[in-house]
Amino acid sequence: MKGVIWCAVLFCVVYATSAAPLNLHSDLTDILDILKNLGLIPSNDPASTSSPDNDLGSGYTSDTSQCGRQTATPSLSRIKKIIDGRPAVSHSWPWQVSIYDDDEHHCGGSIIDDTRILTAAHCFENRKQEDFYVVVGMHRISATNDNRIIMNISGIIIHSQYFNGDHDIAIIKLTESLNFSEQIQPICLPVSNQVPNADDSNCVVTGWGETRRNIAEEEPNIVSDVLLQANITILNDSFCNKYYENSLQTNSVFCGTARHGDTCQGDSGGPVQCPNADGSWYLAGVTSWGDYCGGEAPGVYTQVEYFLDWIDENI
Structure with missing residues (x-):
């Protein structure tokens, strides 16, 4: 209530002392800025409301309050595949x-x-x-x-x-350290034994890879100009291995399918990101390989949790 009273008083002062015609939008904006600076009304600026515990600092951390979070909210509607997939919300990953x-x-x-x-x-x-x-x-x-x-x-x-x-x-x-911002943030690494479960369909793959793979090479392959995303369903090891004649080291990889589609050339190395319970995201996998883009065989992804010790040794 105090903020409303002060707003009314300041508005009257601005109106009475202004030599120029009143610009309602710009004057109200100025008044709100003054009130925010005085602490009479709360600020909507994330930087002014964040606590030190939630600040994005530099350096690796497994604390999910400081990693795996976005300012731009991603669209999480079910998408068939990156091939012919849906553009991601700008800077949502x-x-x-x-x-x-x-x-x-x-x-x-x-x-x-x-x-x-x-x-x-x-x-x-x-x-x-x-x-x-x-x-x-x-x-x-x-x-x-x-x-x-x-x-x-x-x-x-x-x-x-x-x-x-x-x-x-x-x-x-x-060669130089990144300055984290709304567009540049780290993703969480998984904790020990944190792996995506079979039949989980909440994980998302992203990339600028090819959206059409032409086997005959009569036409050039189409690479996406905008970052694309797709939900994948995690498959159990036995179901996946039947496609690859039991050639997979299933403790270090997992498979996923995006309903008749998957990642493709150019998506390699990109993330398989899965949600934590607190709303942050962790890096479950790295896009690795597959039999054919968009074919029946599932995509194969490096399981990051398996390599945590190796990552720690090289951090």
Whole structure:
């Protein structure tokens, strides 16, 4: 009530002392700003209402109050697949990055702290480190006026046991620390034994990968300009392995399907993000490989929880 009374008083003062015609919208805005600065009415600015415990700091943390959260609310309606999928809400997955090779989008990745990106090892096969850089804060590849930041790479750590799709995980080390913002935030790593359950359909994959895969190569493959997302359903190991003739090391990977679709080339290294009970998101998987984009065989994802010790050793 006190704020309302002060607002009325200030409005009368502004109106009485103004030499120019009253601009109702701008004057009320000025009055509200004054009242907020005086502490007479609450501010809607997240920065002014956040407590120190909820501030986004630098460095890796497993505390879900400081990771895996978005300012932009993602759309979580069920989407068939990234191939022909739905664009994500701009910056609703602020840990998603693009890894560029020779100035073109090549793979995805996830921010896990202020200097490290988790991605797939196969993204760097037969390539030179100096050809890569990381783009953070990007939503649309073709945009030139967004808040993207280009980050140089100081090192790429590929798992020593990576071979032919197994142990398909890598860490990129950035030359400089990231400044976290609404567009740039880290995702939580899973805690021990935190893995997605079979039949869970709440996990989401994201990426700028191909939206059409042309087997005959009569036409060029179509890469998405905007970040796309899709819900996937986690499959049990036995169901998944039947597609791949029991060739999977199921303790280090899991499979998912997006109803006749999945991730595709260019989505590799990107996140499989699953919700925590408190509304934050954790990095359950890294997009790895599959038999064919959009075919019947499910997509295969590196299970991040299995590699927690390896990640800790390289943080």
